[in-house]
Amino acid sequence: MITWRGFLKRFLSDPVAVGAGIVLLILVVMAALAPWIAPQNPYDLLQLNIMDSELPPSWRTGGDERYWLGTDTQGRGVFSTILYGTGISLLIGIGAVIVQGILGVSIGLWAGYRGGWVDSFLMRLADIQMSLSTLMIAIIALALFQTAFDANIYADYAIIMLIVIIGVAEWPKFARTVRSSVLGEKNKEYVDAARVIGLPARKVMWIHILPNTLTPVLVISTIQVAEAIMTEAALSFLGLGMPVDKPSLGSLIRSGFEFIFSGSWWITLYPAIVLVALVLALNLLGDWLRDTLNPKLRRGDD
Amino acid sequence: MALLDVKDLHVAFPRGKKDEVEALRGVDLTLEKGQRLGVVGESGAGKSMLAFAILNLVADPGRVTKGSVVFDGQNLLTMSDRQIRRIRGNRISMIFQDPMVTLNPVLSIGTQMIETLKAHRNISTREAHRLSVEKLNLVAIPSAESRMDAYPHELSGGLRQRVVIAIALLTDPELIIADEPTTALDVTIQAEIMSLILTLCRENDVALILITHDLGVVAEVTERLMIMYAGKCVETGRTRDIIDAPKHPYAVGLLKALPQNSTRGAKLYQIPGSMPPITNLPSGCPYHPRCERATDECRAAMPPLENGVACFHPMHEDAEAAQ
Amino acid sequence: MTDPIIETRGLEVRFPLPTHFLSREKPVLHALSGVDVQIQRGETFCVVGESGCGKTTLGRAIMGLLTPSSGEIYFRGQRIDTMDEAERKPVRADMQMVFQNPYASLNPRRNVFQTLAEPIRHLMPEKSEADVRAQVEDVLDATGCDQSWQRKLPHEFSGGQRQRIAIARALVTNPAFVVADEPISALDVSIQAQILNLLNDLQDERDLTYMFITHDLSVVEHFGDRVAVMYLGQIMELAPTDKIFDAPKHPYTQLLLDAIPKLSGGSFDAPRTPGELPDPVNPPPGCPFAPRCPIAQDICRAERPRLRPIGDSGTMAACHLAE
Numbered sequence: 001m002i003t004w005r006g007f008l009k010r011f012l013s014d015p016v017a018v019g020a021g022i023v024l025l026i027l028v029v030m031a032a033l034a035p036w037i038a039p040q041n042p043y044d045l046l047q048l049n050i051m052d053s054e055l056p057p058s059w060r061t062g063g064d065e066r067y068w069l070g071t072d073t074q075g076r077g078v079f080s081t082i083l084y085g086t087g088i089s090l091l092i093g094i095g096a097v098i099v100q101g102i103l104g105v106s107i108g109l110w111a112g113y114r115g116g117w118v119d120s121f122l123m124r125l126a127d128i129q130m131s132l133s134t135l136m137i138a139i140i141a142l143a144l145f146q147t148a149f150d151a152n153i154y155a156d157y158a159i160i161m162l163i164v165i166i167g168v169a170e171w172p173k174f175a176r177t178v179r180s181s182v183l184g185e186k187n188k189e190y191v192d193a194a195r196v197i198g199l200p201a202r203k204v205m206w207i208h209i210l211p212n213t214l215t216p217v218l219v220i221s222t223i224q225v226a227e228a229i230m231t232e233a234a235l236s237f238l239g240l241g242m243p244v245d246k247p248s249l250g251s252l253i254r255s256g257f258e259f260i261f262s263g264s265w266w267i268t269l270y271p272a273i274v275l276v277a278l279v280l281a282l283n284l285l286g287d288w289l290r291d292t293l294n295p296k297l298r299r300g301d302d
Numbered sequence: 303m304a305l306l307d308v309k310d311l312h313v314a315f316p317r318g319k320k321d322e323v324e325a326l327r328g329v330d331l332t333l334e335k336g337q338r339l340g341v342v343g344e345s346g347a348g349k350s351m352l353a354f355a356i357l358n359l360v361a362d363p364g365r366v367t368k369g370s371v372v373f374d375g376q377n378l379l380t381m382s383d384r385q386i387r388r389i390r391g392n393r394i395s396m397i398f399q400d401p402m403v404t405l406n407p408v409l410s411i412g413t414q415m416i417e418t419l420k421a422h423r424n425i426s427t428r429e430a431h432r433l434s435v436e437k438l439n440l441v442a443i444p445s446a447e448s449r450m451d452a453y454p455h456e457l458s459g460g461l462r463q464r465v466v467i468a469i470a471l472l473t474d475p476e477l478i479i480a481d482e483p484t485t486a487l488d489v490t491i492q493a494e495i496m497s498l499i500l501t502l503c504r505e506n507d508v509a510l511i512l513i514t515h516d517l518g519v520v521a522e523v524t525e526r527l528m529i530m531y532a533g534k535c536v537e538t539g540r541t542r543d544i545i546d547a548p549k550h551p552y553a554v555g556l557l558k559a560l561p562q563n564s565t566r567g568a569k570l571y572q573i574p575g576s577m578p579p580i581t582n583l584p585s586g587c588p589y590h591p592r593c594e595r596a597t598d599e600c601r602a603a604m605p606p607l608e609n610g611v612a613c614f615h616p617m618h619e620d621a622e623a624a625q
Numbered sequence: 626m627t628d629p630i631i632e633t634r635g636l637e638v639r640f641p642l643p644t645h646f647l648s649r650e651k652p653v654l655h656a657l658s659g660v661d662v663q664i665q666r667g668e669t670f671c672v673v674g675e676s677g678c679g680k681t682t683l684g685r686a687i688m689g690l691l692t693p694s695s696g697e698i699y700f701r702g703q704r705i706d707t708m709d710e711a712e713r714k715p716v717r718a719d720m721q722m723v724f725q726n727p728y729a730s731l732n733p734r735r736n737v738f739q740t741l742a743e744p745i746r747h748l749m750p751e752k753s754e755a756d757v758r759a760q761v762e763d764v765l766d767a768t769g770c771d772q773s774w775q776r777k778l779p780h781e782f783s784g785g786q787r788q789r790i791a792i793a794r795a796l797v798t799n800p801a802f803v804v805a806d807e808p809i810s811a812l813d814v815s816i817q818a819q820i821l822n823l824l825n826d827l828q829d830e831r832d833l834t835y836m837f838i839t840h841d842l843s844v845v846e847h848f849g850d851r852v853a854v855m856y857l858g859q860i861m862e863l864a865p866t867d868k869i870f871d872a873p874k875h876p877y878t879q880l881l882l883d884a885i886p887k888l889s890g891g892s893f894d895a896p897r898t899p900g901e902l903p904d905p906v907n908p909p910p911g912c913p914f915a916p917r918c919p920i921a922q923d924i925c926r927a928e929r930p931r932l933r934p935i936g937d938s939g940t941m942a943a944c945h946l947a948e
Contacts, residue, residue: 442896
């Protein structure tokens with residue numbers, strides 16, 4: 001067991017963790033405050049002027065000081081779109097992980113605690129799900145969705161669709177992690193003690209076992225957010241993710257990609273840097289959490 | 303010259319950046335050839351640490367901070383790795399609580415024994431095989447020849463520990479260090495293994511350091527006894543003498559608390575409290591908060607080990623004085 | 626004799642072993658094969674045996690932690706093994722359990738108050754919050770725990786303190802019958818006596834009946850009223866404690882007694898032949914102890930002996946040759 005104070009102390013003594021934490025905090029705050037700090041609202045068509053399209057960053061010749069990092073082909077400020085895009089990417093990443101977590105934790109808990117054929121069935125289901133690549137499922141589902149509905153409806157529901165698809169495609173990771181910790185926990189005597197007083201299985205699972213399996217869940221959650229953001233970016237890059245008028249980091253990279261060779265590199269480069277920084281920070285924090293919370297890797301100084 | 307002579311051994315672990323915590327706080331022991339010594343203490347008393355320190359196997363980040371371990375005239379703590387490998391596993395063997403620490407699960411018993419022998423002796427595989435079977439027979443493993451091809455998981459816990467003893471005996475060591483060798487085993491198996499170790503040590507004149515928490519086992523197997531508390535030796539002497547007439551109040555309490563030593567139906571004697579963690583030792587004698595004989599002297603200073611007991615107010619001295 | 630508080634009749638527990646789902650063979654482990662015990666009110670009924678003998682399975686079956694394959698279990702004359710949860714609920718408050726490992730038996734994320742309040746809240750929903758708090762305080766006092774422990778988490782306590790908390794949890798609903806499964810074997814020697822004394826005191830104060838499961842006969846001698854010696858899922862000998870120690874009738878009981886290390890020493894001097902538990906998946910047709918028994922005859926290998934009274938001392942033994 002680790003106390004909050006020990007946890008904080010450990011965090012502050014690790015420069016990598018602190019660095020990753022600061023980067024993540026800045027990005028999250030920027031995304032959350034985007035409507036207030038962004039110079040333009042890239043979603044508001046009235047603020048856009050096609051004459052401002054493909055302006056270079058403000059410090060280069062031809063740059064406009066209203067657009068610090070330049071503009072894209074539709075005349076939207078790259079800096080503003082990044083602020084909004086980070087928010088959408090984070091929203092999809094976190095939303096997808098919540099869906100994964102709810103599905104995966106419930107299924108894993110049930111499979112691990114019940115055992116027997118319930119366990120076999122659910123875990124085979126997880127195997128099948130894992131053997132289908134997330135991208136492949138998402139591409140098929142989103143392509144169907146795009147053809148079935150018109151672009152406006154698609155644009156309205158794209159975020160929810162992405163969250164649900166990435167969430168459903170990745171639940172086995174949570175389910176397997178939770179199941180294996182449940183298998184370790186359920187034979188411990190505190191579970192027997194709860195069963196001796198006749199506590200129903202549902203309560204034993206949720207009140208007693210679940211809180212003791214959350215440490216690994218926390219670790220993979222962090223890494224899975226990064227993974228979900230990457231999946232969304234990949235889908236958007238393929239034109240199956242967020243529509244151009246509600247861009248995520250991935251769709252920003254895609255929209256600029258076509259113009260790289262015409263010299264407008266800034267449309268792609270800056271969102272890409274932010275995406276890399278975001279994913280790297282999340283992964284570093286995830287690794288640090290895993291090392292810190294795993295008692296086997298810890299030295300006995302507390 | 304004594305076979306093993308340990309002087310003022312200290313082992314410390316770092317705590318935080320500068321601080322250190324001592325797990326062993328100055329232990330002395332001497333062991334003659336063929337002598338059997340029991341080391342008794344509760345968990346955290348430092349008895350296993352003593353075994354590791356003797357073998358110069360203290361795991362990082364712990365280290366031996368002071369003292370010497372002289373085996374047959376050579377100090378093990380100042381030796382190079384190459385030199386010590388000629389002694390450890392060869393002239394000094396080890397038996398651990400969990401046989402799977404010693405046994406490799408993916409190699410057959412025979413392969414492991416033959417490899418061990420060939421690492422220390424310049425002999426042919428055929429000769430190593432013959433000696434291995436001989437040792438398996440010695441530890442009374444039924445159908446030893448065919449067991450050479452068995453893998454550790456195919457054997458029961460008792461047989462596995464017998465194999466570990468056979469491996470420990472392979473190189474005809476002069477000293478065996480056994481750390482809780484029977485704690486994980488059933489009583490009847492414990493009796494078999496312990497009587498086997500006792501017989502083998504006697505017949506081959508092998509010295510033994512037996513680390514255990516069980517005073518009964520010590521009484522059955524050893525000649526000398528050392529009782530440890532919070533990283534220190536609190537009483538040492540002949541096993542029989544200590545068991546019959548313990549001097550340190552802790553030894554007295556331990557013996558009195560055994561169900562064997564109390565009358566049926568009567569309340570057991572109990573030592574109040576529990577051993578302090580090494581990170582938080584009281585001043586003076588570490589036992590004084592639990593001791594009914596403690597005085598201000600005990601709270602102020604650590605009593606030195608004199609006449610085999612580290613106590614300002616040992617038991618039985620009054621009785622001796624009267625004689 | 627009065628009506629027993631706990632009675633089992635022909636209790637059998639079989640565990641199907643995991644196999645490949647296509648495999649035809651369905652191997653079955655016989656954990657208990659036909660156990661009849663009657664535990665009288667107010668007594669301490671000890672169940673002794675080595676690992677794999679079924680002693681823990683017996684305790685768990687009585688507590689409803691596993692379902693018997695056949696046989697009946699009665700609590701105060703009511704059959705409890707076939708009850709559904711609603712019927713069983715009032716009985717559960719009267720039957721509680723203390724587990725072996727105090728490091729695993731307390732949920733690490735729940736504080737002492739939460740752990741102790743849970744049985745009352747679940748089994749006695751009519752109690753008000755104030756009653757729950759009062760009952761928790763009472764039981765903490767009774768088990769020698771400090772009231773300040775209530776808001777602490779298990780990792781802040783030593784093994785002995787944790788076991789006190791585990792005992793408090795078992796007693797918080799004022800049960801009449803407590804199964805104690807090796808409650809002291811994970812504890813240090815100086816703490817064992819404290820816990821045994823506590824259990825003894827609580828028995829007097831609260832009119833408790835214990836089923837005390839242990840591998841350690843020396844504890845039984847001090848603690849038990851009657852003893853059942855188990856081997857491979859069967860009771861080998863059932864007798865009052867003093868009879869077991871003074872006049873053991875079953876050869877297995879004699880072997881167990883002989884295996885206890887004695888402070889007087891000398892009983893490990895002769896080497897012993899290795900003995901193994903027979904395979905519980907394919908138990909021998911006759912007496913399960915026959916393969917290890919020094920006096921076994923043909924009848925022992927052919928026919929399973931029933932538990933029968935030996936003489937008129939109150940001893941029962943499952944041995945063809947005992948007299």
